[in-house]
Amino acid sequence: MSSQEIPEEENLPSAQEPGHGGAVERADDPFADPGLPAHQPRIQDIDERAAKRSERVVAFLFLLSMLATVAFIASFVAFPVDKIVYIWPIGHISILNFSLGVTLGIALFCIGAGAVHWARTLMSDVEMTDERHPIAATPEVKAKVLADFAAGASESGFGRRKLIRNTMFGALAFVPLSGVVLLRDLGPLPEKKLRSTLWAKGKQLINMNTLEPLRPEDVVVGSLTFAMPEGLEEDSEEFQQEIAKAALMIVRIQPDDIKDKRELEWSHEGIVAYSKICTHVGCPISLYEQQTHHVLCPCHQSTFDLADGARVLFGPAGHALPQLRIGVNGEGNLEALGDFEEPVGPAFWERG
Secondary structure (H helix, E strand, O other): OOOOOOOOHHHOOOOOOOOOOOOOOOOOOOOOOOOOOOOOOOHHHHOHHHHHHHHHHHHHHHHHHHHHHHHHHHHHHHOOOOOEEEEOOOEEEEHHHHHHHHHHHHHHHHHHHHHHHHHHHOOOOOOOOOOOOOOOOOHHHHHHHHHHHHHHHHHHOOOOOHHHHHHHHHHHHHOHHHHHHHHHHHOOOOOOHHHOOOOOOOOEEEEOOOOOEOOHHHOOOOOEEEEEEOOOOOOOOOHHHHHHHHOEEEEEOOHHHOOOHHHHHOOEOOEEEEEOEOOOOOOEOOEEEOOOOEEEOOOOOOEEEOOOOOEEEEOOOOOOOOEEOEEEOOOOOEEEOOOOOOOOOOOOOOOO
């Protein structure tokens, strides 16, 4: 662009000169406070029926929050933790996690939505201005704040609209119950699950290698055999949990070598059955010395004497291995004559 095409600055029209294509004359104070727009009343301010409708909507949201909290607690109790379902378009998901998330989300959302709808439709929306004041409030300011608060409480209808007030209190009281229910996941309830196993009178001993019932002639002196209860399937969901308590060691000792009287009574022709779970931290025991009848835990070297009630000879284990009383059924197979009489595995806080 040439210098002739560039307009001279002095030839440009002045913003202060009127009559030049839309130029606006400047105000004396370009930053003047425009003030607040005129207040426009809402339909709820002039129509009591509309106000009642809004009140019912807010109450409905608070009631829905309470129902969602109840559904949260019911889901926690009703759905198993390992139940997986297909939900489109999410895919396969835990029904417990999905239900807990949805119900808790609805409960919290409804409280928030109810509060917002209450504020926007029923509480006063008159704009108020106040001059800035020192941080340290004067007695007059404190009195004004209290008066404004009282006026706001009165205009909100909190005391007059009892339906909203009561349902809001109900929703706020119900929501914390969700957190209380979640405390259930801090640990197992004090039940007797650790005191019992799948062993019961008449259950056959199943060889864990062949999955066939054990017969007395299958167990020779000096051998070590592992057994599980009849009816426990390796592909079942409860297998790992149950075998951790019910796993057995089967050994055959000459009856004359058994030192403990009860052990001899609970055996069959020198065949004794002891828990395979170490009483220290629950490791599986698998090392057997034929000559001494000792078994050794490979984790921390706790040593038990299977010829003397499986008492502890060495190591950190706190007590002897529990023995299972066994016999022979009509088919000639080894069977349990009951469950263990004491909890298997390591010591736990419920042990009495």
